[in-house]
Amino acid sequence: MARAATTTDAFNAVAEPRRRQILEVLADGERPVSDIVASLGLAQPLVSKHLRVLREVGLVEVRDHGRQRMYRLDARPLKSIHDWVRNYERLWSERFDRLDGVLGELKALEDGDDGNDE
Amino acid sequence: MARAATTTDAFNAVAEPRRRQILEVLADGERPVSDIVASLGLAQPLVSKHLRVLREVGLVEVRDHGRQRMYRLDARPLKSIHDWVRNYERLWSERFDRLDGVLGELKALEDGDDGNDE
DNA sequence: TTGACACATACCATTATGGGCATACGATCG
């Protein structure tokens, strides 16, 4: 088997730097393809392809506006990623490097959260 | 060009479900390969390959222990992912979905139009 | 209508992934 399709989930879709860049551009608001092309300095077909992937995983939505297509960010799919990494947050923010059984509490994190920031 | 190497960064390494599973197993503490193999029910060579990828992006560390190799999680590379997604957190946790919020001005640029999806 | 414009899609080439299987390699056991 080959690598999972980029359209499998947000994890795969976002693994591509260009797609992350597109999301960042869209974070400022709805934009037509041409704007993204200009912002990223990529070929238009490439941008369209990346947008297609992002659309398939639900990270962006399109809206027709004359001959332009306005793309809008929908960050919700990113929540799954956030939820996943979040479980490891304490492992890098605290000095648990040498500890082994630390993660016994990982599951407990689900209900009891003590919130750590770096 | 093909897709970026899985060893490019944590984003790519973690896009693979099996590798995420491995990290989850290691979250409970240091473990020899055989344990991971047993936990995931995958072929040993596959696990070794995945571990290699994880090692190359710094998500795991190895330690020789007799004829076993003990793998240990190092979550630090995950921080970059966390930092990235974090910027979008408000976009999914708040009700900015249907609203244009910050980008209200863009919305003002165009008025009458009908939304169309794929 | 023709043409310019904004995007999307098709096709090509290059690359390498994930999985399967066999095997090489180091450490330990007998």
Place this chain on the structure above:
DNA sequence: CGATCGTATGCCCATAATGGTATGTGTCAA
């Protein structure tokens, strides 16, 4: 020492992704 366990690596295959270039489709202008 040789045998075996624990892992890593090599090789093969099928899949597909990214980037490039060309072209198709729909919209608006003249």
